[in-house]
Amino acid sequence: AQLGDKIAAKGKANFGAAADANTLQNANVQRLLQEEFSSVTPENSMKWEVIQPSLGTFNFQQSDALVDFAVENGLDIRGHTLVWHSQLPAYVDAIIDKDQLLALMENHINTTMSRYQGKIFQWDVVNEVFEEDGSFRNSVFFRLLGEEFIDTAFNIAASVDPSSKLYINDFNLDGPGPKIDAMIGLLGRLQTRGVPIDGVGSQAHLILGQVGSVGAQLARLAETGLEVAITELDIRIEAPVDQAKLIQQQQDYQTVVGDCIGIAACVGVTVWGVGDKDSWVDATFAGFDSPLLFDDGFVKKPAYAGVEAALGAS
Ligand code: G3I
Numbered sequence: 001a002q003l004g005d006k007i008a009a010k011g012k013a014n015f016g017a018a019a020d021a022n023t024l025q026n027a028n029v030q031r032l033l034q035e036e037f038s039s040v041t042p043e044n045s046m047k048w049e050v051i052q053p054s055l056g057t058f059n060f061q062q063s064d065a066l067v068d069f070a071v072e073n074g075l076d077i078r079g080h081t082l083v084w085h086s087q088l089p090a091y092v093d094a095i096i097d098k099d100q101l102l103a104l105m106e107n108h109i110n111t112t113m114s115r116y117q118g119k120i121f122q123w124d125v126v127n128e129v130f131e132e133d134g135s136f137r138n139s140v141f142f143r144l145l146g147e148e149f150i151d152t153a154f155n156i157a158a159s160v161d162p163s164s165k166l167y168i169n170d171f172n173l174d175g176p177g178p179k180i181d182a183m184i185g186l187l188g189r190l191q192t193r194g195v196p197i198d199g200v201g202s203q204a205h206l207i208l209g210q211v212g213s214v215g216a217q218l219a220r221l222a223e224t225g226l227e228v229a230i231t232e233l234d235i236r237i238e239a240p241v242d243q244a245k246l247i248q249q250q251q252d253y254q255t256v257v258g259d260c261i262g263i264a265a266c267v268g269v270t271v272w273g274v275g276d277k278d279s280w281v282d283a284t285f286a287g288f289d290s291p292l293l294f295d296d297g298f299v300k301k302p303a304y305a306g307v308e309a310a311l312g313a314s
Contacts, residue, residue, distance in 0.1 A: 004038025134182030
């Protein structure tokens with residue numbers, strides 16, 4: 001694994017990519033996961049709406065396909081994600097009884113983690129708990145249980161699979177502001193309460209030319225004493241894409257990957273997809289394009305050389 005081996009030579013755990021049963025149907029995605037990456041994150045198949053679409057009905061067909069591919073190809077797996085307000089079925093959102101929610105969380109986390117016991121080296125136990133202003137999202141979990149829903153999720157997860165590093169994950173932690181301040185405060189309280197949390201994932205969904213403060217914020221997260229990981233890196237370019245922007249993207253990828261390399265507690269990097277054509281960016285951000293390391297034809301972009309430079313630099 002070219003990128004995976006190079007980051008391992010820097011003492012890091014993984015250089016990964018997001019994929020799933022759908023994108024794995026493309027031989028180029030399979031090939032590049034085998035040739036370049038050392039871990040894989042299921043882009044959607046381990047989310048609550050896929051795993052337990054209705055109460056008591058579990059659907060592991062897609063996540064099994066991803067896990068089987070990873071195991072067969074010696075790829076580590078980041079589990080994503082057990083407790084999240086988004087892609088959450090209505091039957092969970094509609095719960096108004098605290099004990100019913102607790103029972104459901106326990107059953108979902110237990111059933112999902114048990115199936116992949118020992119195969120998931122990092123789990124995103126809880127995803128995206130904060131609003132941009134640093135307040136807690138008004139999820140059914142926060143509404144009924146308060147901040148301690150996070151303690152509960154991690155305590156259940158730790159009891160199910162002690163072999164996995166347990167992470168909290170969020171986006172827009174890339175610059176100074178109330179959101180990362182809130183995250184840092186939460187991480188301190190969780191550790192004070194003895195919650196079994198191992199790491200914090202910074203998704204790093206970035207915009208071309210706007211990566212300058214990523215390193216400083218990663219360092220702040222590292223100061224909490226937890227592991228840090230870049231978990232969903234992509235760097236979107238405002239159309240029309242041209243060579244100059246692709247060279248800027250090369251520099252930006254070198255900067256961000258270099259930021260992780262330079263921080264001892266940063267254990268690895270995952271990019272949110274293999275090829276540009278499969279990226280969520282195109283469907284989500286009108287007028288933005290080309291966020292990943294491989295182009296629509298799965299050919300290396302200058303961004304790949306930027307990552308190599310960060311991994312090769314002494
Ligand atoms: O699987 C259904 C398919 O059956 C249906 O025909 C199709 C059309 O409606 O939808 C398909 O589901 C889509 C799913 O991706 C699988 O492709 C959903 O509509 C679509 O909303 C979903 O988008 C995902 C998005 O999370 C949803 O929030 C993206 O692929 C995925 O990259 C993105 O990933 C998130 C991380 O989990 C958390 N961090 C942010 C990141 C970007 O939003």
